[in-house]
Amino acid sequence: MKPIWNDTKEYDLKSGKYVKIWQGPQHPGVTGNMSLELLLEGDEIKLLKTHVGYLHRGFEKLMERRKFINCFPIVCRICVPEPDTNEYLFAAAAEELSGIEIPERAKWIRALNLEMARLGATVMGLGGQAGSFGLGTIGQWAVAHRDFLLDSFEELTGGRIYHMYIVPGGVRYEIPEGFEGRLEKTLVKIEKLLSDIDKVMFNNAVFKSRSKGLARIPKDWIEPFGINGTTARASGVSYDVRKDHPYLIYDQLDFNVTTGTEGDVYARTELRREECLLSINLIRQILAKMPKSGPVRTFIPDIMHWKIPAGETYVRAESGRGEYGYYMVTDGSEYPQRVHVKGPSYTHAMSLLEKLAEGNTNADIFGIMVSLQTYPPEIER
Amino acid sequence: MSLKDIVSPFNAWKRAFEKPDTIVKPLSEREGSDLYRGFHINDIDKCIGCGSCEEICQNAAIDLVDVASVKAKPGDSGLRPLIDYGRCCWCALCVDICPTGSLGMSNDYTWISENSDDFRFIPGIDEKKWNRSEKGYRRSAESWLVDPNRQHMNEIEPDKRKKNFDEYAEGFTDEQAMAEAGRCLDCGICIQACPTHMDVPKYINAIRNKDLDEGLRIMYETNPMLEACGRICTAKCEDVCAVGHNGKPIAIRSLKRYIGDQTFKKKDEIMDLKPAASTGRKVGIIGGGPAGLTAAFYLRRFGHAVTLYEQHDKLGGMLKWGIPDYRLPADVLQREIDFILRQGVEVKYSVKVGKDISFDQLHKENDALFISVGAQIGSDMPIKGMETEGVYSGVEFLEKVAKGEKPFVGKEAVIVGGGNTAMDATRSSIRLGAKAKILYRRTEQEMPANREEIREAKEEGAELKILSTPTKIEKLPSGRLKIECLKMELGEPDKSGRRSPVPKEGSEFYIEADVCIMAIGQKVEPEFSETIGLKVTKWGTFEVHSDTLRSNDKVFAGGDCQTGPDDAIKAVAAGKKAAYFIDKQLRG
Numbered sequence: 011m012k013p014i015w016n017d018t019k020e021y022d023l024k025s026g027k028y029v030k031i032w033q034g035p036q037h038p039g040v041t042g043n044m045s046l047e048l049l050l051e052g053d054e055i056k057l058l059k060t061h062v063g064y065l066h067r068g069f070e071k072l073m074e075r076r077k078f079i080n081c082f083p084i085v086c087r088i089c090v091p092e093p094d095t096n097e098y099l100f101a102a103a104a105e106e107l108s109g110i111e112i113p114e115r116a117k118w119i120r121a122l123n124l125e126m127a128r129l130g131a132t133v134m135g136l137g138g139q140a141g142s143f144g145l146g147t148i149g150q151w152a153v154a155h156r157d158f159l160l161d162s163f164e165e166l167t168g169g170r171i172y173h174m175y176i177v178p179g180g181v182r183y184e185i186p187e188g189f190e191g192r193l194e195k196t197l198v199k200i201e202k203l204l205s206d207i208d209k210v211m212f213n214n215a216v217f218k219s220r221s222k223g224l225a226r227i228p229k230d231w232i233e234p235f236g237i238n239g240t241t242a243r244a245s246g247v248s249y250d251v252r253k254d255h256p257y258l259i260y261d262q263l264d265f266n267v268t269t270g271t272e273g274d275v276y277a278r279t280e281l282r283r284e285e286c287l288l289s290i291n292l293i294r295q296i297l298a299k300m301p302k303s304g305p306v307r308t309f310i311p312d313i314m315h316w317k318i319p320a321g322e323t324y325v326r327a328e329s330g331r332g333e334y335g336y337y338m339v340t341d342g343s344e345y346p347q348r349v350h351v352k353g354p355s356y357t358h359a360m361s362l363l364e365k366l367a368e369g370n371t372n373a374d375i376f377g378i379m380v381s382l383q384t385y386p387p388e389i390e391r
Numbered sequence: 392m393s394l395k396d397i398v399s400p401f402n403a404w405k406r407a408f409e410k411p412d413t414i415v416k417p418l419s420e421r422e423g424s425d426l427y428r429g430f431h432i433n434d435i436d437k438c439i440g441c442g443s444c445e446e447i448c449q450n451a452a453i454d455l456v457d458v459a460s461v462k463a464k465p466g467d468s469g470l471r472p473l474i475d476y477g478r479c480c481w482c483a484l485c486v487d488i489c490p491t492g493s494l495g496m497s498n499d500y501t502w503i504s505e506n507s508d509d510f511r512f513i514p515g516i517d518e519k520k521w522n523r524s525e526k527g528y529r530r531s532a533e534s535w536l537v538d539p540n541r542q543h544m545n546e547i548e549p550d551k552r553k554k555n556f557d558e559y560a561e562g563f564t565d566e567q568a569m570a571e572a573g574r575c576l577d578c579g580i581c582i583q584a585c586p587t588h589m590d591v592p593k594y595i596n597a598i599r600n601k602d603l604d605e606g607l608r609i610m611y612e613t614n615p616m617l618e619a620c621g622r623i624c625t626a627k628c629e630d631v632c633a634v635g636h637n638g639k640p641i642a643i644r645s646l647k648r649y650i651g652d653q654t655f656k657k658k659d660e661i662m663d664l665k666p667a668a669s670t671g672r673k674v675g676i677i678g679g680g681p682a683g684l685t686a687a688f689y690l691r692r693f694g695h696a697v698t699l700y701e702q703h704d705k706l707g708g709m710l711k712w713g714i715p716d717y718r719l720p721a722d723v724l725q726r727e728i729d730f731i732l733r734q735g736v737e738v739k740y741s742v743k744v745g746k747d748i749s750f751d752q753l754h755k756e757n758d759a760l761f762i763s764v765g766a767q768i769g770s771d772m773p774i775k776g777m778e779t780e781g782v783y784s785g786v787e788f789l790e791k792v793a794k795g796e797k798p799f800v801g802k803e804a805v806i807v808g809g810g811n812t813a814m815d816a817t818r819s820s821i822r823l824g825a826k827a828k829i830l831y832r833r834t835e836q837e838m839p840a841n842r843e844e845i846r847e848a849k850e851e852g853a854e855l856k857i858l859s860t861p862t863k864i865e866k867l868p869s870g871r872l873k874i875e876c877l878k879m880e881l882g883e884p885d886k887s888g889r890r891s892p893v894p895k896e897g898s899e900f901y902i903e904a905d906v907c908i909m910a911i912g913q914k915v916e917p918e919f920s921e922t923i924g925l926k927v928t929k930w931g932t933f934e935v936h937s938d939t940l941r942s943n944d945k946v947f948a949g950g951d952c953q954t955g956p957d958d959a960i961k962a963v964a965a966g967k968k969a970a971y972f973i974d975k976q977l978r979g
Contacts, residue, residue: 079536080449083482147403154412161424168426168528174482183534186426206402213399215392305533312573313536314447314488315599 043386116180118300180307239332245273353388423498433515444485452478466631497524539638581628586964621648680708682763682950685966745922776864785910801905808910809838
């Protein structure tokens with residue numbers, strides 16, 4: 011394939027025409043966990059180089075030195091806003107390689123958990139998108155509403171941020187009594203929030219003028235850049251792991267994959283609003299369709315010396331940011347030989363961001379980053 | 392862009408008039424959810440310091456530390472978990488693995504201190520506001536990471552097995568052994584409880600790794616009678632097993648037997664024992680039971696010349712003469728003894744010290760002596776009619792059975808006693824064709840015999856008559872025995888902690904039987920202790936230094952003859968200990 015970007019631009023810094031500035035890695039938010047080296051002419055970005063590695067915690071390597079059960083509490087830490095996908099994928103890979111079948115009810119609860127996590131992360135993402143364009147109120151609303159979901163998580167899993175609920179073999183414990191009703195109240199609140207966001211963000215002259223046409227991704231970039239998730243769907247590519255490679259019980263749920271056409275920041279954000287509504291819909295479907303009783307966990311004997319037969323597998327799931335993948339290699343010992351974590355934004359946050367930043371203004375760079383759902387912790391597993 | 396896009400954002404103001412979801416200054420602390428994983432709590436009395444929490448913690452946040460208020464005892468290491476909250480990730484795997492269920496998490500999550508050391512503490516010992524918290528995460532039976540059910544060894548049906556003396560327990564299959572080994576938490580609380588301190592977790596791990604050769608080598612480090620112990624050991628280890636607190640303990644004894652069963656054919660090859668360099672010193676051992684054989688094995692490993700004096704024509708002591716074949720087949724015992732003898736032990740069979748050879752001569756000929764003659768004489772009951780024909784002592788009866796003599800049991804046999812000898816006598820008389828009735832002066836709960844033995848005896852048809860004791864035995868004209876008995880009641884607990892039986896006035900009753908077997912205890916042969924002139928205790932056992940088993944200059948004593956009648960594993964432990972201290976003395 012012909013490289014779509016083979017750039018050798020040179021800029022003479024001594025000419026006084028350009029200025030080079032660094033953004034990050036000092037900021038605690040997702041856009042500041044990595045560093046951007048920006049070359050500006052006035053306010054216009056001429057060249058962007060991304061630098062990652064500041065958040066490297068070596069999860070993949072840590073896993074090679076931990077027994078399988080001991081990996082489960084650390085994988086969730088790869089992604090703070092949506093840790094459950096990691097928990098699920100690690101468990102799914104280990105279960106597949108060791109031939110463990112999980113109970114039917116556990117599959118539904120896992121899907122419920124994943125949808126709740128996606129909803130929480132996407133709502134907060136909308137707030138982040140608004141915030142990056144100066145609409146701070148929406149950011150506060152979004153974070154508050156994510157907190158309501160965290161209350162539900164706390165009730166269901168015993169933890170607010172890192173749930174550590176999906177374990178190899180199923181889920182840790184039963185859904186508490188009356189949980190469905192309390193979750194429904196939160197869903198109603200979020201629906202109201204989304205309708206407010208419609209009025210205040212999507213029908214907002216500021217947001218529209220700044221995001222429409224910004225960082226447009228043509229459809230033919232999707233494959234070469236490896237773009238996925240809502241970012242790809244906003245450019246008209248219909249790919250959703252839940253639909254194309256159904257896992258857990260997604261084949262028993264009724265939903266359609268929505269796509270956009272424009273591929274700009276506005277289209278991506280709009281699609282994420284749709285995603286929130288879809289998650290709410292799926293949560294309701296799951297609660298209605300799931301088996302009402304039954305075991306939630308398959309017992310794994312000798313968990314402290316759990317040996318998984320030699321083999322390898324790639325498992326994937328649709329996270330809020332696109333396809334999340336775990337590639338696990340086992341050698342028959344008590345430790346994974348290799349676990350490779352493919353975070354969805356890995357392909358967005360470096361080369362694609364560099365390409366998209368060019369010609370845009372310094373003020374828009376964070377808006378672009380959030381719209382690409384860049385997430386440094388999953389670049390540096 | 393339209394006018395609507397300018398006006399619409401003002402909708403945000405609507406929210407300003409709504410009831411806020413949050414308040415600026417929280418008046419009260421928000422409580423965590425019922426399942427919240429907050430600071431740990433630990434029920435110190437329930438905790439046994441097994442260290443499973445420390446083992447599973449992936450952050451190394453837990454250390455087991457010595458706690459002044461807790462004393463170590465069998466089944467309790469005396470240590471308690473100290474948790475470092477700078478490392479804890481609140482995953483609660485420690486709670487999910489905890490075998491006793493003592494560890495939990497409260498729903499408390501706020502705690503402020505300027506001193507960072509305050510975030511390392513021992514839950515349950517250090518006073519914290521959440522120590523008595525009812526809420527928070529606890530593991531349920533379902534979330535326990537350990538399988539509470541043990542594997543059951545295949546056994547021959549009671550109706551079939553009671554017809555002969557064949558071994559009825561078939562040993563673990565490979566699958567059963569793997570499954571059972573998989574239940575072990577490697578905590579090692581059993582090592583201390585085992586008299587000879589066998590490294591149980593290590594050999595169980597060998598099974599897990601399918602390296603039974605290594606398992607055999609590990610076991611020989613502490614016990615050369617492992618095949619016998621794999622069948623008849625009283626398994627003190629299983630009594631303290633951590634998993635036993637909330638489920639069935641690991642079948643440690645059966646796993647030991649499994650390794651022995653799988654490896655005995657290639658034992659010489661696997662062990663590959665090279666003779667140790669000779670020290671030129673000579674040790675005489677009197678009595679070829681488990682204590683004497685064990686001492687002989689390790690003394691040979693140390694390089695001393697060993698001569699064993701055995702009064703019978705076969706070795707094994709109580710294992711040979713006191714335990715029937717259906718529990719410990721003669722060929723299994725013999726092959727194990729043969730392996731010990733192949734290490735170069737000289738045996739003088741049918742030699743009774745004090746009669747065939749003088750003790751003084753042995754004393755002169757050897758650099759050290761180990762006395763392990765056991766407690767071979769059955770104790771008599773101080774009642775009338777003990778000398779009546781048809782009244783046996785338990786050991787006497789079992790010895791006859793072991794020799795294949797088929798002693799007379801008639802149609803009905805009464806066995807007096809509640810220990811393992813009583814159970815052996817009961818089940819042997821059943822196999823010889825009698826109906827067996829056990830008389831025991833306390834209740835089943837107080838019976839010192841293994842629970843398994845009692846259960847199996849009942850399965851085979853033994854009748855248990857508790858709270859009863861014989862007071863007189865007479866011979867009836869028909870040739871049968873008339874046993875006069877008295878009912879008992881349980882009084883205050885005695886020194887052993889068991890409630891002592893008190894006779895109930897006027898509760899006499901009679902039973903008839905063909906034989907009566909008295910299995911109420913054994914003692915050391917008094918003539919032997921008199922001949923050799925060593926110090927004895929008031930119970931007739933040899934008095935020795937409790938740590939070294941040394942009696943005088945070069946004489947050591949151990950096993951039943953020193954402790955009084957006890958189990959095989961204690962004898963093995965005494966043999967190992969004696970060998971160590973004899974070696975130490977001989978090397979100066």
